[in-house]
Every structure is written in structure tokens, then in C-alpha cells.
Amino acid sequence: MVQRTRLQDAECPVARSLDAIGDWWSLLIVRDAFDGLKRFSEFQRNLGLAKNILSTRLRQLVEHQIFELVPVSEGSAYQEYVLTEKGLGLFPLIVGLRQWGEAFYFAAGEAHSQLVDRQHGQPVKALELRAADGRLLGPHDCVRLPARG
């Protein structure tokens, strides 16, 4: 069993998320899926991780219903891994990782892959957190309320 449950704060959504996708490879696999990769061998080639590890990770991701196994074409014995709605829900997270990396791990003029709006080819804006009334919120403008119970 790879997933250790961090029971101490099982009531925290952050902890539950990390229990599902908080390991070294899962989010990179999901990122590749957003880039259109679907097959076992594609992930393996692109990430360069051992096949047994990939096998384990994909199985867990399927168990968590982040990926779904669907036949490549009707009648084919081969299957491909496609993101479910839940998996697609990870999009903001991947974008968040990307934007933080861009901001802090690249030198000024250093080239990196870029996420652009498909319609106009323009770079996307930074993710923003807003209040119910639309005000932009930073880390200090929020508080975490413990679960009522």
C-alpha cells in the first residue's frame, strides 16, 4: 500500500487530495494526460520512469477514478488512459504548479514551455482567488475555519 492515510487531519481537504495525488509521479502523469498522452508506453517514454512504477501509479489513479481505462477503438484489446471529470478537475492545480515554477524556477530570459489560450494563442493569466463579491484575495485575506462539528 502506497497511500498512507494521514489520519491526524483527515478532515482537511488538502490532506485528502495529497493522499490521492501527492506522490512523486502522479501529477506528472496527469500533466502529460492534459497534453494528450494516453497510452502506457507514451507515459513511460515521456517520463522515463520504470515500468513497474508507472504500472502501480496508473492502477492507483484508476482506482481513484482520476483516469478511466477505455478501449483504444471498438474491439481493440489495447486500452488507453483518459481523464475522468475528477481528473479534469486537477487542471487548476497543474496550472498552479506551472505558474509557480515559471515565477520562481526560471531565469529572466530562460525558455520554457508555455500554456496558451487555444483561441488566440496568448499566454493565460495567472490564477486568481476571489471572494464571493469578486475581490481579489491574497494569502493574508483568508482564514481557514475548522470543521464545525
Next chain:
Amino acid sequence: MVQRTRLQDAECPVARSLDAIGDWWSLLIVRDAFDGLKRFSEFQRNLGLAKNILSTRLRQLVEHQIFELVPVSEGSAYQEYVLTEKGLGLFPLIVGLRQWGEAFYFAAGEAHSQLVDRQHGQPVKALELRAADGRLLGPHDCVRLPARG
């Protein structure tokens, strides 16, 4: 050395981010820091992880300049861990983890801690990704362009 560099895609900001904070505990430590925790013993008590592991993680996070060690008060021998600007930059990511967890790992009426706007005590809105012109963007509205080089 805990950090293995995933050289295959070192040009990808997502990979660089995960190299820094992609392990089991780092983001939970950062989450706790956003909740106001600062001292070694506070993190240890709240997360329930072994002290040697916490020690290693905090050292790495300081090396990565996500935390900064500052004296508890002037002249004190004790120090506390406070988030740098770079560390504060992880806020959208933590929020993303939280919102995804809320959406997919909690039953309908299940209680969980909640992130609210400090001014009005209202729950914050879901993170949104927008195009340069302000259009809301989903996973299928974006493309990743490889680094030009």
C-alpha cells in the same frame, strides 16, 4: 539527497515545481504555515510526522527559500520558520488542492474545514483560469507550447 531531478523534462515548470515541493509532506507543512504555524514543535505536533523527517523537510524548504529562519524575538536563541515571498506564492496551489479535495473527497453534507474571506467570513470562490482577454478557460481551451529553442 531526496530530490531526484526528473531531467527528462527539466524544461517544464511543472516538473521543476514538483522537484521542490512534490513530496509527501512539504505541501502539508506549507499549508500549516498558511494557518499560522511557525515552530518546529507546532508542525510536529500538528502533522504527527517523525522529527527526523520534519527536520529534513524543513531544511530542504529553507534551502529552496520557501521558508526563512528568523529569531522568535530579538536576542532569542530559538527560531521560527516563516514563509518567504516564494513560499507565499504557493497559496493558489494549496487552495487548488483544497478545492479539488472538497469537490471529490467529501460526501454531500460532510463537514470539513473551510477557507473564508477574512472580511466577510464568506467562503471563497473557486479558482479560475482566464485568458488574456478575460474569458474563462477550461482544460480543453488551452494548449501547451513546447519551449522555443
Next chain:
DNA sequence: TCCTTCTGGTTGCATAATGAAACCAGTTGT
């Protein structure tokens, strides 16, 4: 001052996860 507790670790050792390479059965292409 002496004694005790708290803090922030380190060290050793057992256990669990990771990774490289070899191997393999079923499928597809020629």
C-alpha cells in the same frame, strides 16, 4: 544555584517504497 522541563534536533535500526533490468504472454503488422 539546582533541578526540571521544553525545544530542536541527531543517531541507529527496521521496514517500506523506488528503480533498473530481465522476462513474458498476447497483439499487431508484414
Next chain:
DNA sequence: ACAACTGGTTTCATTATGCAACCAGAAGGA
């Protein structure tokens, strides 16, 4: 029919994790 590809599993060595014990310096109390 044959060769190559796909999607794995197995074995084994290496590495990380976690628990418990230990420890030095600081703070607090009598």
C-alpha cells in the same frame, strides 16, 4: 509465419521513511 510492439510482472539492489532513544542548550521555578 515471423518479428516487433504493448503492457505489463518479477527479482533484486538501493533509497527513503518512520519509530524510538538519546542529547545539548535554553527557559522557568524554588
